[in-house]
Amino acid sequence: MAAIIATGPEGAFIQVKAATVLAFRIGGRPGTEAPMTRNMSSTDRIARATIGLALLGVLVTVDGAWRWLGLVGLVPLITAAVGWCPAYTLLHMRTDDTGPRRPA
Numbered sequence: 765m766a767a768i769i770a771t772g773p774e775g776a777f778i779q780v781k782a783a784t785v786l787a788f789r790i791g792g793r794p795g796t797e798a799p800m801t802r803n804m805s806s807t808d809r810i811a812r813a814t815i816g817l818a819l820l821g822v823l824v825t826v827d828g829a830w831r832w833l834g835l836v837g838l839v840p841l842i843t844a845a846v847g848w849c850p851a852y853t854l855l856h857m858r859t860d861d862t863g864p865r866r867p868a
Contacts, residue, residue, distance in 0.1 A: 815837070
């Protein structure tokens with residue numbers, strides 16, 4: 765069993781079996797990037813907003829159980845509005861021009 769015992773700008777400290785304390789940080793090594801730093805280009809944001817709006821349109825146009833699939837459109841729409849993608853952070857990727865890109 766694990767429980768989060770403290771959080772802060774560096775990440776979260778997790779206590780595992782009351783003996784070991786592990787520190788982790790989403791986004792890489794500590795000090796390399798602040799959490800939720802913009803990691804998407806303008807083109808990426810426009811594409812995500814377009815896809816998000818199209819998926820939200822499913823809520824209005826489709827009847828039945830498939831209608832609620834349109835709520836998935838909130839994910840690309842929110843990431844486009846914020847300019848930060850959690851999947852890019854976990855994969856150490858960027859599409860904007862402000863920092864290093866993933867090695868090819």
